[in-house]
Amino acid sequence: ALRGNKGWAPAWRSPVPKNHYDVIIIGGGGHGLATAYYLVKEFGVTNVAVLEKGYIGSGNVGRNTTIIRSNYLLEGNNPFYELSMKLWEGLEQDFNFNAMVSQRGVLNLYHSDAQRDAYTRRGNAMRLHGVDADLLDRNAVRQMLPFLDFDNARFPIQGALMQRRGGTVRHDAVAWGYARGADSRGVDIIQNCEVTGIRRENGRVVGVETSQGFIGCGKLALAAAGNSTTVADMVDMKLPIESHVLQAFVSEGLKPFIDNVVTFGAGHFYVSQSDKGGLVFGGDIDGYNSYAQRGNLATVEHVAEAGVAMIPALSRVRVLRSWGGVMDMSMDGSPIIDRTPIDNLYLNAGWCYGGFKATPASGFCYAHLIARNEPHETGRAFRLDRFARGRMIDEKGVGSQPN
Numbered sequence: 001a002l003r004g005n006k007g008w009a010p011a012w013r014s015p016v017p018k019n020h021y022d023v024i025i026i027g028g029g030g031h032g033l034a035t036a037y038y039l040v041k042e043f044g045v046t047n048v049a050v051l052e053k054g055y056i057g058s059g060n061v062g063r064n065t066t067i068i069r070s071n072y073l074l075e076g077n078n079p080f081y082e083l084s085m086k087l088w089e090g091l092e093q094d095f096n097f098n099a100m101v102s103q104r105g106v107l108n109l110y111h112s113d114a115q116r117d118a119y120t121r122r123g124n125a126m127r128l129h130g131v132d133a134d135l136l137d138r139n140a141v142r143q144m145l146p147f148l149d150f151d152n153a154r155f156p157i158q159g160a161l162m163q164r165r166g167g168t169v170r171h172d173a174v175a176w177g178y179a180r181g182a183d184s185r186g187v188d189i190i191q192n193c194e195v196t197g198i199r200r201e202n203g204r205v206v207g208v209e210t211s212q213g214f215i216g217c218g219k220l221a222l223a224a225a226g227n228s229t230t231v232a233d234m235v236d237m238k239l240p241i242e243s244h245v246l247q248a249f250v251s252e253g254l255k256p257f258i259d260n261v262v263t264f265g266a267g268h269f270y271v272s273q274s275d276k277g278g279l280v281f282g283g284d285i286d287g288y289n290s291y292a293q294r295g296n297l298a299t300v301e302h303v304a305e306a307g308v309a310m311i312p313a314l315s316r317v318r319v320l321r322s323w324g325g326v327m328d329m330s331m332d333g334s335p336i337i338d339r340t341p342i343d344n345l346y347l348n349a350g351w352c353y354g355g356f357k358a359t360p361a362s363g364f365c366y367a368h369l370i371a372r373n374e375p376h377e378t379g380r381a382f383r384l385d386r387f388a389r390g391r392m393i394d395e396k397g398v399g400s401q402p403n
């Protein structure tokens with residue numbers, strides 16, 4: 001900015017696509033870019049392209065509310081999200097980019113004895129996996145967050161489950177950091193390149209039709225998030241996924257007010273405060289299927305109501321902006337990182353509204369799968385056929401809780 005926003009060197013190239021790549025990744029979101037980065041850096045696969053229909057960061061990676069945590073209950077999920085947390089903790093040094101990783105603590109409020117028992121169980125499961133968890137009583141929460149509505153007669157706050165290592169990360173910097181890291185190692189990131197078809201010969205994928213022409217590949221990896229079902233349709237593959245919009249909001253700038261990330265236990269609402277002072281908040285998905293990156297007023301009203309029930313002073317705050325992103329909602333709230341019935345086609349999808357925190361581990365495990373044709377041990381549970389086999393990782397209340 002001191003140079004009048006002139007003379008900046010681009011952080012990654014804009015290459016003309018080659019005729020053929022060893023690996024093509026569809027989707028230049030967080031997961032696609034992280035996969036490309038780890039493919040080159042950790043697994044030595046160098047002839048890689050990421051094809052993005054818009055610009056880097058135009059999808060959910062640039063639209064989420066930036067929350068990271070590893071406070072999961074179930075066996076398949078907990079070690080995976082903890083791997084992600086550990087990668088977040090070293091990410092800025094690893095890709096040499098300031099992603100503003102802020103471990104400010106995530107609190108999930110509880111409002112009844114039953115909810116306290118469920119959070120106690122979750123906290124114990126976390127600790128058994130070596131993940132930090134603290135159960136706070138009402139007074140401890142009151143000291144940290146005195147502005148919450150403790151006198152609410154209907155949903156009295158009894159306490160909170162807290163993960164102190166949880167927090168926030170600047171979302172678009174994550175996309176930029178991975179993009180720059182992948183590009184500098186030779187990955188071609190091709191923006192404005194929409195995949196419109198997948199060409200197959202003898203049961204194998206040979207390449208993709210795109211808005212910039214045909215591009216051949218040895219392996220094809222889907223990482224299209226909210227558009228997973230439309231891309232899978234190109235090979236007549238039906239996924240156990242529905243797309244829904246999730247909205248988010250940012251308020252006018254306020255003086256420092258909320259030090260942590262806080263989620264309401266009696267309705268759909270969660271909030272943190274950005275370094276610029278805006279309150280960043282959201283709630284539940286809009287309840288109908290959609291591929292539109294915008295939502296509806298009924299959900300806005302619900303989010304506002306829940307927010308004011310948790311923090312009455314919010315009724316005086318002005319909202320500056322709201323937006324929406326398209327969620328790939330899986331049927332059990334957990335993701336899919338797996339091979340598909342087509343030999344050289346790989347799938348990364350079903351992140352629901354919690355996939356930002358998974359970005360590093362998802363990229364790492366997906367790169368492992370693509371390079372070695374073997375799942376990484378930490379992502380082994382996220383199989384596509386678990387829905388047919390009835391081996392769901394049903395963690396909707398936690399795994400797909402917004403944020």
Ligand code: FAD
Pocket residue numbers: 026027028029030031032051052053054055057058059060061062063064065066067068193194195196223224225226227231246247248282323324325326327351352353354355356357358402403
């Ligand atoms: P995306 O960034 O959406 O990447 C997919 C890319 O594929 C897109 O850029 C898209 O343009 C591209 N694409 C699609 N089809 C094609 C095609 N045919 N050809 C080429 N490219 C294509 N998660 C958290 O963990 N914490 C949070 O606090 C959180 N809050 C959220 C709040 C909101 C409002 C939203 C919308 C999401 C939130 N999430 C959160 C979820 C998280 O953002 C997503 O799960 C995650 O970003 C999805 O992975 P991605 O980054 O790869 O997706």
